[in-house]
Amino acid sequence: MLPRVLEPEAMNTPDEAVEYDSMDHAAVNARFVADFLAGHGPCRGGEILDLGTGTARIPIALCQADPNARVLATDLSGPMLDLAHRNIAAAELAARIRTFHGDAKELTLPNGAFEAVISNSITHHIPDPAPVVCEIVRLVAPGGTVFVRDLARPSDLDQIDQLLQTYAGSESAPARALFEASLRAALTLDEFRALVRGVGLVDAGACVTQTSDRHWTWLWRRPD
Numbered sequence: 675m676l677p678r679v680l681e682p683e684a685m686n687t688p689d690e691a692v693e694y695d696s697m698d699h700a701a702v703n704a705r706f707v708a709d710f711l712a713g714h715g716p717c718r719g720g721e722i723l724d725l726g727t728g729t730a731r732i733p734i735a736l737c738q739a740d741p742n743a744r745v746l747a748t749d750l751s752g753p754m755l756d757l758a759h760r761n762i763a764a765a766e767l768a769a770r771i772r773t774f775h776g777d778a779k780e781l782t783l784p785n786g787a788f789e790a791v792i793s794n795s796i797t798h799h800i801p802d803p804a805p806v807v808c809e810i811v812r813l814v815a816p817g818g819t820v821f822v823r824d825l826a827r828p829s830d831l832d833q834i835d836q837l838l839q840t841y842a843g844s845e846s847a848p849a850r851a852l853f854e855a856s857l858r859a860a861l862t863l864d865e866f867r868a869l870v871r872g873v874g875l876v877d878a879g880a881c882v883t884q885t886s887d888r889h890w891t892w893l894w895r896r897p898d
């Protein structure tokens with residue numbers, strides 16, 4: 675098993691934000707939105723919380739896919755949120771996507787306030803994501819959905835090489851380096867299941883599953 679090698683937490687410089695936003699994540703984002711809607715069902719008009727929204731590409735794709743979606747898009751990085759505002763305005767979705775500057779480990783938002791809590795690709799940035807898991811469970815409404823996805827750390831260097839070739843072969847050198855660093859910083863499926871069990875969800879083995887050759891997904895409905 676490869677050891678976990680941490681990345682910096684927030685993507686805090688304007689250059690990092692621009693580099694991230696220039697990468698083409700459209701197919702991954704479309705899959706995220708389709709899988710979320712398949713698990714949650716059509717949006718019911720409540721607000722959906724996106725943790726670590728980056729440049730808000732997923733909230734935009736979600737609002738374009740479902741006319742009832744409304745999103746609170748949060749991130750720890752000011753430069754990421756600056757680009758998020760630009761992207762939301764360009765998509766003419768400012769009436770349905772609000773932003774919030776905050777740390778997913780401790781958010782000043784009310785208990786059970788969100789129809790769903792979604793998040794893509796942030797746990798690998800966070801040295802100990804246990805407080806984020808607690809916040810997710812605290813913030814989702816009864817009957818609401820948790821949909822969290824991230825990379826799964828590969829077990830060896832050959833697997834990293836294979837994923838780099840398959841998914842970043844035609845990307846720029848900085849984009850390839852970022853993908854490799856993210857794979858090395860990711861939690862394994864078992865490590866993330868242990869965090870979910872740690873907040874008392876005994877069915878972690880069933881609700882956190884491997885959903886592609888490089889991702890795990892936590893899909894959970896909070897009981898009413």
Ligand SMILES: C[S@@+](CC[C@H](N)C(=O)[O-])C[C@H]1O[C@@H](n2cnc3c(N)ncnc32)[C@H](O)[C@@H]1O
Nearest residue numbers: 683684685726727728749750751777778794799
């Ligand atoms: C790889 S990007 C993913 C962005 C977006 N979810 C997407 O899929 O395009 C990770 C994001 O998580 C943010 N992040 C990292 N740690 C965070 C924290 N503790 N609270 C909120 N956001 C955080 C980073 O600033 C960055 O914007």
